Amino acid sequence: MSATGIASGFSVEPIGFADGLDALRHVRDAVFVQEQGVPVEIERDALDPLCRHVIARDAQGQPIGTGRLTPDRRIGRMAVLADWRNRGVGEGLLKALLAQARELHWPEVTLHAQVRAQAFYARQGFLPYGERFVEAGLDHQSMRLLLDAVNPVESREAGLAALLGVLDGARRQALVYTRDLDPGLFDRPEALAALRRFAVGGGEVRILLQDPAAPQRAIAPLLGLAQRLTTAFALRAIEEPVDRDYPSAYVVNDRGGWYFRPLGHRFDGETRLDGDARARQLRAHFEPVWERARPCSEYRALGL
The missing domain is CATH 3.30.870.10 (Endonuclease Chain A)
Known part of the structure; x- marks a missing residue:
């Protein structure tokens, strides 16, 4: 399974954690650790080897975005390098993750959205629930999407x-x-x-x-x-x-x-x-x- 942003010159595809470790960390360290100040010991958790990962690459094959599905049916570690934001990469990553969730016959997926990214997930059908909370020093909002179903x-x-x-x-x-x-x-x-x-x-x-x-x-x-x-x-x-x-x-x-x-x-x-x-x-x-x-x-x- 792969998806390509033809006009923007990028592709999105699944990647194994062991094989893609360097590429995944290249993006995530740049976005979460360096840009947002998340401690590296929090960013790199024990769930990573158990997750399904997707990666976005530019036309030269360089990693520009990441995302993952955790075993508890949650989307996370959505990250796009600064130069590639607002060019459809995040949407491509999210759609690839949702496609995997459907292949797994999951009835729903959840995520912890950074508050500033909440509208992005809303545009893809996710709805907020519960109170806002702080995670890794940043304000977050839980969101949920029932797949192929009416959402209350x-x-x-x-x-x-x-x-x-x-x-x-x-x-x-x-x-x-x-x-x-x-x-x-x-x-x-x-x-x-x-x-x-x-x-x-x-x-x-x-x-x-x-x-x-x-x-x-x-x-x-x-x-x-x-x-x-x-x-x-x-x-x-x-x-x-x-x-x-x-x-x-x-x-x-x-x-x-x-x-x-x-x-x-x-x-x-x-x-x-x-x-x-x-x-x-x-x-x-x-x-x-x-x-x-x-x-x-x-x-x-x-x-x-």
């Missing part, structure tokens, strides 16, 4: 992670059915950054609102973003009683990703980034409501 969303932070995953997976369109732009979710900086990135990249965001006055009163930051990117955002107000009585809320993309909340005023619900059948159902629900809804004329003063 049990908190606001998990809801934000689910939203980031759906938005990052969208190709051309994201549909949002919401009561009032969900304060605590769509006003989070991470959510706004993901929406902006998608819109600037040519994506279309359609938003159905049950209560369009509430975000206007609250000066919701998403309205300001939509004002600046008018060709990417369209907002409509729901008026038909049958639609206004709908209790749920959701966001769904055009590649099978969705986050559904049975009660629209709560954050708990379910999500999956590769759930094509459910995504089709949600899109089929959205479209006729969109056709019946009216443009948010009250936003005209905002330029929307």
